[in-house]
Amino acid sequence: xxxxxxxxxxxxxxxxxxxxxxxxxxxxxxxxxxxxxxxxxxxxxxxxxxxxxxxxxxxxxxxxxxxxxxxxxxxxxxxxxxxxxxxxxxxxxxxxxxxxxxxxxxxxxxxxxxxxxxxxxxxxxxxxxxxxxxxxxxxxxxxxxxxxxxxxxxxxxxx
Numbered sequence: 754x755x756x757x758x759x760x761x762x763x764x765x766x767x768x769x770x771x772x773x774x775x776x777x778x779x780x781x782x783x784x785x786x787x788x789x790x791x792x793x794x795x796x797x798x799x800x801x802x803x804x805x806x807x808x809x810x811x812x813x814x815x816x817x818x819x820x821x822x823x824x825x826x827x828x829x830x831x832x833x834x835x836x837x838x839x840x841x842x843x844x845x846x847x848x849x850x851x852x853x854x855x856x857x858x859x860x861x862x863x864x865x866x867x868x869x870x871x872x873x874x875x876x877x878x879x880x881x882x883x884x885x886x887x888x889x890x891x892x893x894x895x896x897x898x899x900x901x902x903x904x905x906x907x908x909x910x911x912x
């Protein structure tokens with residue numbers, strides 16, 4: 754009598770942590786340029802509001818909070834619009850990473866903003882939500898889980 758074949762468990766998907774961190778580093782460059790533009794606009798606005806040209810925007814003031822809120826919103830706009838239009842940001846392209854919905858389709862704007870917000874929280878906590886993917890049964894980060902999205906890496910096209 755032969756024993757029934759036991760199906761091998763499916764391979765766990767890769768966590769993509771290294772690729773994600775490389776794409777974040779790459780994406781920091783265009784976001785930094787946008788932040789510098791916001792900083793210039795804020796300095797001009799601060800000066801036009803009657804402040805001395807040698808005076809800086811002090812931390813924890815209304816001006817400071819507005820500047821950081823604008824930086825967060827512009828970075829979020831860059832990410833969510835990129836994910837919505839092509840599934841990837843500029844930094845994700847070299848490593849063939851794409852953001853897709855759980856069904857494989859294009860997520861809606863609300864879902865992508867939730868992904869961005871939870872990803873921000875994850876980074877503020879030292880990247881804990883990213884590192885979580887090493888332990889998650891489906892290799893998902895906090896922002897993947899919260900938004901119902903996935904980051905996938907497409908294979909290289911063969912010539």
